[in-house]
Amino acid sequence: MTDPEIILQESQYIMPTYRRSVVIFEKGRGAYLYDIKGKKYLDCISGIATCPLGHAHPVVTSALTKQAKKLINVTNLFYTQPQVELAKKLVSIAGFDGKVFFSNSGTEAIEAAIKLTRKYAQKKEIIAVENAFHGRTLGALSATHKARFREPFEPLVPGFKHIAYDSPSALVKAITDDTAAFFMEPILGEAGVILPSRGYLKEIREICSQRGILMVVDEIQTGMGRTGTFFAYQHEGIMPDIITLAKGLANGIPIGATIARAEIANAFEPGDHGSTFGGNSLATAVANAVVDFIIEKNLAEYAATAGAMLEEKLHSLKKNTPLIKEIRAKGLMIAIEVNALAKELVAQCLSKGLVINNTSDNTLRLLPPLIIGKRDIKKCITILSNILIGSDNKRGRIKPQPQEAIL
Ligand SMILES: Cc1ncc(COP(=O)(O)O)c(C=O)c1O
Known part of the structure; x- marks a missing residue:
C-alpha cells in the first residue's frame, strides 16, 4: 500500500477515535523511529511512555522471542x-x-x-x-x-x-x-x-x-x-x-x-x-x-540526570524566546507551556524529525525513552531551538499568541 492508500483505508476501516499525525512509522531502533520512506525521527514521546527502553532493544527482543518459542x-x-x-x-x-x-x-x-x-x-x-x-x-x-x-x-x-x-x-x-x-x-x-x-x-x-x-x-x-x-x-x-x-x-x-x-x-x-x-x-x-x-542499569537515576540536562537546556532556550512560557519537569517527564498553538509546533517538530506531543492547546509534552543519549538530548534541543527561535522561524512564522486567544 502507498502512503495515501494507508491513510485512506485507515479512515475507511478503523473507528475514528484517534487524531493521528500524518506519518507512517515502520520500524524503530533505540531512541529513533523510521517512517516507511526511511526518514529518521528522534522519538521523545516513546509511545506515550510505553517504551522506556526505546525500540527494538535487544533485552526486550530476546525475552520476547525466547518466551514466544516456549x-x-x-x-x-x-x-x-x-x-x-x-x-x-x-x-x-x-x-x-x-x-x-x-x-x-x-x-x-x-x-x-x-x-x-x-x-x-x-x-x-x-x-x-x-x-x-x-x-x-x-x-x-x-x-x-x-x-x-x-x-x-x-x-x-x-x-x-x-x-x-x-x-x-x-x-x-x-x-x-x-x-x-x-x-x-x-x-x-x-x-x-x-x-x-x-x-x-x-x-x-x-x-x-x-x-x-x-x-x-x-x-x-x-x-x-x-x-x-x-x-x-x-x-x-x-x-x-x-x-x-x-x-x-x-x-x-x-x-x-x-x-x-x-x-x-x-x-x-x-x-x-x-x-x-x-x-x-x-x-x-x-x-x-x-x-x-x-x-x-539504574535507569531511574539516569532519567533524573538526563531529565535535568534536558530541563536546563530548555530553560536556556526559554531565555531566548517569548514562545516558551513555563517548563515543568521531573526526570524524563517534561511539559513546555507555550505562547503558541502547541499542535502546530508538534507538527513542525515532526517535519524536522522530532516526535513529541501536546496535551492541550498550549502544552507540549516530552516523554523520551530512558535510554536517550546525551547527544540525542542536544539534537532534541537543536530542533526545538530552530523551530522556536532559529532558522525555521526566521520570518517569525510562529507568532506568540496571547493566552486568551488560544483558550
Ligand atoms: C495516569 C494514567 N492512568 C491511566 C491511563 C490509562 O492507560 P491505558 O491507556 O493503558 O488504558 C493513562 C494513559 O495515558 C495514564 O496516563
Missing part, C-alpha cells in the same frame, strides 16, 4: 513462572507486603483497583482529583475528570467525586463515612505534567491513614523509573495502599498491574475479578526482563 498464554486456569516472578519483583520494589493482579492496560489496572477498594472497604465512594486521567473504560472514566471524555457516555459509575489537586484540605472536607479510597496521580500526566507541592503525597498519606480510607497511587505514566525513582511516590518516602502500573512495564507489550497491600488484596476471592490475557506468559516474561534491566 509459551504465550495458558490463561489463569493454570500456574506459570514468569507471572509469579514478576509479581514478586513488583511487590519488592513497591516496598510492602503485597499481591498483584495482572491485566492488559492502564485502564484495566484502575478497574481492578476500583473493585478492590470497594470490596475491601465495603464502601462505595471514591474520590479523585480535578484534571485526573485514569483511563477510558467506564469505571476508570468515572475517575477521569475531563467533561469532554465523560459526558457523551453518561451515566457513568456512581459514587465518584473530584476535588482540587494539590489540596490536602479539599480531601479532608470531601471524605464521608462512605468513602472507600482516594485515587491520585503523583504527577498529573495527561493534564500536562502538573507537579504537586513538595510534601503533598505525605500529607495525603497521613489523611488517608487517619480517616481510614485507601490511598491509590496511579503510576501508569510516572512509574518504571521515568521521574527519577522507580515509582514517583518514592520521592516522598511514603507507602501507598494500592499502586497501578502499565504503559512501560513490558516496553510496549500490553500489560497492566494492580499492586495492593496483602491485607487489602486478600479481599478478592476467586471469581471476583479476572482476565483471559492478564498476566500471560509473553507479557510477564518481557516485563521481567524490562524491570531487571531498569534496576540493573
